[in-house]
Amino acid sequence: MRLVIARCVVDYVGRLSAHLPDAVRLIMVKSDGCVAVHADGGAYKPLNWMNAPNCFKDEGDTWAITNTKGEQLQISFTEVISDKTYELGSDPGLQKDGVEAHLQELLAGAPEALGEGFKLIRREHQTEIGPVDLLCTDAEGQTVAVEVKRRGEMDSVEQLSRYLEFLQHDQLIAPVRGMLVAQEFKQQAKTLAQRRNIEWRVVDYDDLRGMEQAQSRLF
Amino acid sequence: MRLVIARCVVDYVGRLSAHLPDAVRLIMVKSDGCVAVHADGGAYKPLNWMNAPNCFKDEGDTWAITNTKGEQLQISFTEVISDKTYELGSDPGLQKDGVEAHLQELLAGAPEALGEGFKLIRREHQTEIGPVDLLCTDAEGQTVAVEVKRRGEMDSVEQLSRYLEFLQHDQLIAPVRGMLVAQEFKQQAKTLAQRRNIEWRVVDYDDLRGMEQAQSRLF
DNA sequence: GACTCTATCTCGGTA
DNA sequence: TACCGAGGTAGAGTC
Structure with missing residues (x-):
């Protein structure tokens, strides 16, 4: 990994155009060839970057x-303060x-956690507009389309509605x-789900783990 | 900015749990206090990180x-190779x-790019659940609600449906x-749009720029 | 502070 | 390769 501290001007032309005026920054070049230009703040996202694979011209x-799509990052150095590899x-x-x-894996292995008599038909059931996480049958044999999330929010309800x-x-x-x-639901998601006649159920990650372990001990 | 090259073990416990076995990595500490752990490859995203504001204990x-939500990043050093600020x-x-x-700006200035006889009523028309990008009338005087995106995806169709x-x-x-x-559409977005009776249209950024320039030369 | 939406999203999976 | 969905999404803007 090459770390350059330098005063520089940076321009990116590709999916958008972006310009960085002259200032001191860190330029990180990783061994796979990707380049990132960092300021001394602003979380982990670089100001500008170019992923590998790319063509590097010094x-x-x-x-x-x-890069292969014709996007270009140009770094013009006005003063190199440090350059180490x-x-x-x-x-x-x-x-x-x-x-x-x-x-999803835990629920597929223990569909009864979704409701009494639930049985798994299949995981990742394909539809024209994407895969349904779990397809089950309930105690009465009716099909149930199950969408699994870490957090249940509005777009989860919409995703399931689409399916x-x-x-x-x-x-x-x-x-x-x-x-x-989901492990937790936002109130808005619950409200929307109810309006759409979609059931929602809270499951506990640790409980499911316990169920799985109990089952594996049985066999 | 502090740059540490070191052999280390890293653990994150928070929204999920993540563990990094012992290896040599770059640890970047920015002046706002955010910390990022980088391997020598894998684009610009760090393996692990903690954003500012946070409490740093050495x-x-x-x-x-x-951090304030109780998420924790722990870095255990086994060998410090370099430590520079x-x-x-x-x-x-x-x-x-x-x-x-x-x-959106370009389209507001050239609504005929959306269809013959299109006229702009207003941009960012407020509804109860958010703003519609462009409200226009077509050649027959019927109102058209226009949602502008760089890429047309399923979410965009949902958004416009709600409006x-x-x-x-x-x-x-x-x-x-x-x-x-949009400048481009995903197939699934087209499928869903058709089902919802929503039209979709590809526009070219450079063409629009050309139209705008041609118009500004006229006046 | 909570909610909404964009992003050169990134990243991993799969057909 | 392209497409799709998850993400510790992050980050900006609004209310």
């Missing part, structure tokens, strides 16, 4: 970095826990109930 | 950074050109046509 006091080696990578995918709109026209599946499942 | 070989000064900031606001729902109940305005305008 013209002395100006760098011209172009470090060997970092490869990174073992980030391990995440507690995202939506895990919640239902299409599923109700699928003769193999209709009629369908809609159910929104 | 316990020697471990940093504990906590630079004065960057304040940044004049980024100047952008070519975002949605400009597209139309309210506008159709406004006796001064109804009946209203809905039109989605």
Whole structure:
């Protein structure tokens, strides 16, 4: 990784045009070739950047970095204060826990957490406008389309509404109930769900984990 | 700005849990107190971070950074390779050109780009649930609610649908046509728009600029 | 402070 | 490759 502290002017032309007047900044060049220009503030997002893969041209006091789509980042240096390169080696990578995918996985393994007699038909059921997280049947054998979220907000209700709109026209599946499942809900989401005749249910991540472990001990 | 190159283990506990095994990384601390942990690859997004404002506790070989929501980032150093601080000064900031606001501006100045005989009634027409980008009349004098986007996606169709729902109940305005305008559209957005009886139209940014310039030369 | 919407979103998955 | 959806989305603007 190359770290350059320098006074510079930066221009980006691509999906939009952006210009940075002359000032001292950090320019980070990673070993995969991506470049980021950071100011000393403003969270982790750089002011300007160019992802890998790209073509890097060093013209002395100006760098011209172009990607395959023709977008270009140009950095003109007026004063280089520091220029150092470090060997970092490869990174073992980030391990995440507690995202939506895990919640969906746990629910697929324990559909009865959604309601008594619930059985899983399939995960990621494809429709014309995207995949429904879980397709189940309830105790009466009626189909239930389930949308799983970490937090239930308005757009979750709309997403499920869209799916239902299409599923109700699928003769193999209709009629369908809609159910929104999340660890917490915003009041607005509950209100909208009720108006749309969509059920909502709070599930607890740790409880589900417990159920899964209890089940795995049974077999 | 403080730049530390170090072998370290990182843990984040907050909205999710994330763990980084021991490896050499760059830790960037900006003057506003935000912290970012970068690997030597993977675009500009850090592996882990904590935005400002936060409480930074240096316990020697471990940093504990906590924000007001109780989320915590913990960095344990096993070997510090470099630790340097630079004065960057304040940044004049980024100047952008070519975002949605400009597209809306150009269309407001050239409504005929939306269809023959189109005339602008007003921009940012307020409804109970938010502003409609452009309100126009078509050649027949019927009102058209126009939503402007850089890219037309499903969310855009939903947004316009919501507005139309309210506008159709406004006796001064109804009946209203809905039109989605963008530089490009996703297929699913087109499908959903068609189902909702919403028109969609591709416009070209450079063409619009040309129209505007041609018009300004006329007067 | 809460809500809404944009973003050179980024990033990972999948067809 | 393109498309789709999640995100510790972040960040800006509005109310």
